[in-house]
Amino acid sequence: MVVTCTTKSSEDYDRASELKAFDESKAGVKGLVDAGVSKVPRMFIQPPDDSRNCNNQFKFPVIDLHGMDSDPIRRKKIVEMVREASETWGFFTVVNHGIPVSVLEEMLDGARRFYEQDNEVKKEFYTRDLTRKVAYNSNFDLYVSKAANWRDTFYCLMAPHPLNPQELPATCRDILMGYKEQTMRLGLKLLELMSEAVGLNSNHLKDMDCAEGLAILCHYYPACPQPELTMGTTKHSDDDFLTILLQDQIGGLQVLHQDQWVDVPPVPGALVINVGDLLQVNFSVL
Template structure:
């Protein structure tokens, strides 16, 4: 079931991020509270969001020990006795902790080479008893750090658009957070499958913690580019909903994770949206970003409506945003 059709594999070798034409943006957040340094940081975020839709940050303030313990806890969950894992298995998107292999397993042409667990951590986190006993406390501690850093990130993203620093927070972009914890075992035939198929994220923005194994690739100028591992770094990408409310000023870019002959690879993606519960709030392009030169591109939608279309479509390599274009 893991043999991916060749049309979906796209086995072109990725360009190294050391290639001078494809240098992946890395932004140092040290001194972000200093007005002069912050101006430069915001400019770099603006450039990276417009050209790549992705960037990596260092000196972000999230303690290294918390990141290390979170990765260790997730690895421990997947490497425990399979009977203990089964307690969390399911495909019910309304559960606050759910473990499965692929959310679109019964609709996809092939299964991806990974296991995933989703933790709905905000605005209403799971009770401690809902977590596996082997890693019960670290997800809560890590999620608090992600929420704290997320507040800063969305301030900087607001300022990059020339808006008030609290604009994106006030419209609910930091209200909800889901942590997607992925485990990619070493694969004996990595050329025949994919770790995570080509897709863009449905949220406002994602903060990714990846380990040294690598495998994340970003589609840039129609070329797959390897995202380099940086010790202590966090990878940020713009989500579909942010591209929609930004009216294409910045972009949500397709990316994938290739299978590797080494591993396991562990990654933790913190996705910011409006939360698990239905939210009637309607999102459309921010009026300050619409003009005669930049006319309205997208229809309005709720997060739930967009998510339903996204999951119905599955990871087929196309963007759900196309369904919302005027």
């Protein structure tokens, strides 16, 4: 591995060279860990940020979707909970969403298999070509961000144009195709609930083609030797209409609520829903 922790002064530090060496290794952050780094390379060190402090006085919303298709009264309650959570949080956790736990566990395992396979195999997918439907790299904004995130990402564009399964990595090909079908079904149900929550016909967002596209991103956060110096994902907002988040049981996800960072507690078998900036604006103005 050609990336090491620099000890040069600020005047001598060549960030561009460090970024280039890291990128050209095509090994990602996982490659650094495998190489045995004991210190976080300077390119990953985040500036001090007081907003990392977490406030746990708020209770993150959890919505049970059981009965939403069979009980009209229950569905009305669910729609109201979706409306409130979308307007005030922009996030919520769903349980009894219809996707088997075995599928969720296999999706997590499939992602791990991809990252933990031989690096020479992974390199075949490493690219910064944004036109590729299947891509693996570390930090899409590597060359423009102030500090890199301690994270690698595998990306595949599954819809609206069908993806040839043979383009996917063999280590997670089957589960990616199966997970796609499951999340598309859930996504349609969530868009129905959100349409109803803003007083529209249940098919309104679907008819706007909000359910046409689907991208699956698999983030990987290797163990960090100095976690106090860097972050896996820095603060950001998403402008997508709807994001379904599957997180492992280690946790670590936080959302900004009333200018306070709040932990999103991992719930076994649950999924976290991010309604995205575009939808949240619609909830806020109604």
